[in-house]
Amino acid sequence: MLVVWGRKNSINVQKAMWTIGELGLAHERRDVGGPFGGLDSAEYGALNPNRLIPTVVDDDGTTVWESHSVVRYLAARYGAGGLWPEEPAARALADRWLDWMQTTLLPNLAPVFIGLVRTPAEKRDMARIERGARAMGESWRILDAQLEGRAFVAGDGLTMGDIAVGAACYRYHALDIEGLGVERPALPNIAAWYARLQEREPFRTHVMIPLS
Numbered sequence: 001m002l003v004v005w006g007r008k009n010s011i012n013v014q015k016a017m018w019t020i021g022e023l024g025l026a027h028e029r030r031d032v033g034g035p036f037g038g039l040d041s042a043e044y045g046a047l048n049p050n051r052l053i054p055t056v057v058d059d060d061g062t063t064v065w066e067s068h069s070v071v072r073y074l075a076a077r078y079g080a081g082g083l084w085p086e087e088p089a090a091r092a093l094a095d096r097w098l099d100w101m102q103t104t105l106l107p108n109l110a111p112v113f114i115g116l117v118r119t120p121a122e123k124r125d126m127a128r129i130e131r132g133a134r135a136m137g138e139s140w141r142i143l144d145a146q147l148e149g150r151a152f153v154a155g156d157g158l159t160m161g162d163i164a165v166g167a168a169c170y171r172y173h174a175l176d177i178e179g180l181g182v183e184r185p186a187l188p189n190i191a192a193w194y195a196r197l198q199e200r201e202p203f204r205t206h207v208m209i210p211l212s
């Protein structure tokens, strides 16, 4: 059976789990990382020398780490024509949003999330958190424009391109941006898309859990 290593409150694990849920794959998730520890073990190091989560080990022993590589692998192997668009140009339209999340959105989402959720109030770098919240709002405008006239980021159906930005979108909504005195930009297309994601059981189950 496919095994996912990683605690369920990690956004990177959530991307893998949401993908697995969409594909309906039998799996087992093993709690490691954060308070569970286990990343320093020789067994885990042999699976993932980065000692980070997630790591996915498929039925045949194929071992994949880096959350977006995991999403791509699962989509390609089990979701061809669906999560994994087969035509190269169509696939590129989905694929780019995985990279965009990592390179454009995450550098601003991470300090806001870590700052507000995982850092005690007295130790927070509020200037950095506020800067991240403002910059993240501007980034969301780019995705909002992409979603004009589209149900999902690459067209009419959910693809791998929705997974990373969708998981980030939940966090953006769950974080207290207003409490920072930062205004959220109007994002009508993202609002409609986010409502569509919330209709999906795997998104609700694996992504929409309390931030911790």
Ligand SMILES: N[C@@H](CCC(=O)N[C@@H](CS)C(=O)NCC(=O)O)C(=O)O
Binding pocket: 010, 011, 012, 013, 032, 033, 034, 039, 051, 052, 053, 054, 065, 066, 067, 068
């Ligand atoms: N670029 C990697 C980053 C992996 C990463 O930083 N994972 C975090 C959790 S989100 C981690 O392993 N933290 C250590 C821990 O949980 O103990 C990916 O996308 O998979």
